[in-house]
Amino acid sequence: MLWVLGFLLSFCGLFIWLEFGTMFPRSGGEKVYLEAVYRKPRYLATVVFAANAILLGFTASGCIQVRIWISMNDPNNMMQYFVAAGQPVGRWTERGIALGVIFFVTLLHGLAPKTGVLIMNVCKLSFYTIVIFNIFPSVTLDLQDRILLFVVGHRRVVLSGKTRIVDPHYNFRDAFAGSSTSSNDYATATFKVLNAYAGWSNVNYVMNNVRNPVRTLKIAGPLGLGICAVLYLLANVAYFSAATKAEIDKSGVTVAALFFGNVFGSVAERALSVFIALSALGNVITVTFAASRVNQELAKEGIPLPFGNKFWASNWPTGKSPLPGLIIHLIPSVIVIIAPPPNIVYPFILDVEGYPQQIVNLFIVIGLFYLRWKKPDAVRPFKVWWPLAVFFLAAASFLLVAPFLKPANGVGDTPPLPYYLYCLVGIGILLSGVLYWAAWRIMMPKVFGYELVPRKERLDDGTVVTVFSNKKIQ
Numbered sequence: 050m051l052w053v054l055g056f057l058l059s060f061c062g063l064f065i066w067l068e069f070g071t072m073f074p075r076s077g078g079e080k081v082y083l084e085a086v087y088r089k090p091r092y093l094a095t096v097v098f099a100a101n102a103i104l105l106g107f108t109a110s111g112c113i114q115v116r117i118w119i120s121m122n123d124p125n126n127m128m129q130y131f132v133a134a135g136q137p138v139g140r141w142t143e144r145g146i147a148l149g150v151i152f153f154v155t156l157l158h159g160l161a162p163k164t165g166v167l168i169m170n171v172c173k174l175s176f177y178t179i180v181i182f183n184i185f186p187s188v189t190l191d192l193q194d195r196i197l198l199f200v201v202g203h204r205r206v207v208l209s210g211k212t213r214i215v216d217p218h219y220n221f222r223d224a225f226a227g228s229s230t231s232s233n234d235y236a237t238a239t240f241k242v243l244n245a246y247a248g249w250s251n252v253n254y255v256m257n258n259v260r261n262p263v264r265t266l267k268i269a270g271p272l273g274l275g276i277c278a279v280l281y282l283l284a285n286v287a288y289f290s291a292a293t294k295a296e297i298d299k300s301g302v303t304v305a306a307l308f309f310g311n312v313f314g315s316v317a318e319r320a321l322s323v324f325i326a327l328s329a330l331g332n333v334i335t336v337t338f339a340a341s342r343v344n345q346e347l348a349k350e351g352i353p354l355p356f357g358n359k360f361w362a363s364n365w366p367t368g369k370s371p372l373p374g375l376i377i378h379l380i381p382s383v384i385v386i387i388a389p390p391p392n393i394v395y396p397f398i399l400d401v402e403g404y405p406q407q408i409v410n411l412f413i414v415i416g417l418f419y420l421r422w423k424k425p426d427a428v429r430p431f432k433v434w435w436p437l438a439v440f441f442l443a444a445a446s447f448l449l450v451a452p453f454l455k456p457a458n459g460v461g462d463t464p465p466l467p468y469y470l471y472c473l474v475g476i477g478i479l480l481s482g483v484l485y486w487a488a489w490r491i492m493m494p495k496v497f498g499y500e501l502v503p504r505k506e507r508l509d510d511g512t513v514v515t516v517f518s519n520k521k522i523q
Contacts, residue, residue: 086416100482159372
């Protein structure tokens, strides 16, 4: 039911972003929409968005996915081992895998951009499938999509009772027995579901590169999200038919491996883990590529950064790839990989990313109603049905309040960290953006008696950046 709720929320969000995207058909996503609504104080929305994008725009979760699928628990003694070799692995070895992935990807894109793009495409292993379920004549899929389709395709086989699963209908009898009554549990679970659906707004970040963006958004968005939701729901049916609730709860994020192990045996489970690790690596390479460009664009805006924004906006050293933007992306990724305990770092990352995103969503949907009221005659090629926006607003409000309520087990899903810590971290990051803006725009100019004067400047690699100079007030 939460996967259905996640689809409905993503669907509402998609339509809200669709209205904004067709009103402001240019790259930037939330940054553009927040700046269009919250014009005063000047640059406040930009700096707060930058704090969220830079500090929480890491790909640590993807690096940890690689680590998870390379090193999994032995069900007999709960020791971590390398899937491919069956060798024990320690805590710092796990972290070393994740750190090795992020450093490799950073240097790859920063020093050999052409090779990075090539490996990105190879790791994703995209190819054409002639017929999928006899419906789609030609669809490009990556490896993880094919595994998902394989799981969905074997759902009927498992439910038929013709596999090694003794009772595939076990979980469907009295299915809601023992369900939680804590709002906190449902909120934190929803953050994980929404993370799986994340991606429906990605096209809004690169609208300048989309041909006929209004038409593309109207067609591709609902179609892609709808197909994704159907596959997710059917995959969940497959998982619940192949394992008991206790087994699924024990498996954590490796439920796909549990499915393959129960249905096809341990050899298939290990093979799947290696393939998904490769696909996760491809995802890290892809997301890092995009995130570094976001960081570069924020530096071009003139936001003050250590050593000056010109360096961080540049394509140093190759002139073709923003290594400084990659370094900005690298630093918080390393911190998040090292700081939390390895056994809870993955759910903590998903929660700490999801909470401030709901704050952004809240301001976006409030901005939608504000523009409807303030500019009713503005050109809107697409207009979201207002009850969908109200539902999205109510859900965002619930997801901001419920995580502070005590979970059913009293500790949440990231012990020994307090269950509300990720909320405080998310709020703190956004507030740090407010304080940074206040120091840059108000406090420092007032103390030293100057005003900020923007100007455009072209760097040696051709990059155009905004630079602020301090003009002394007479």
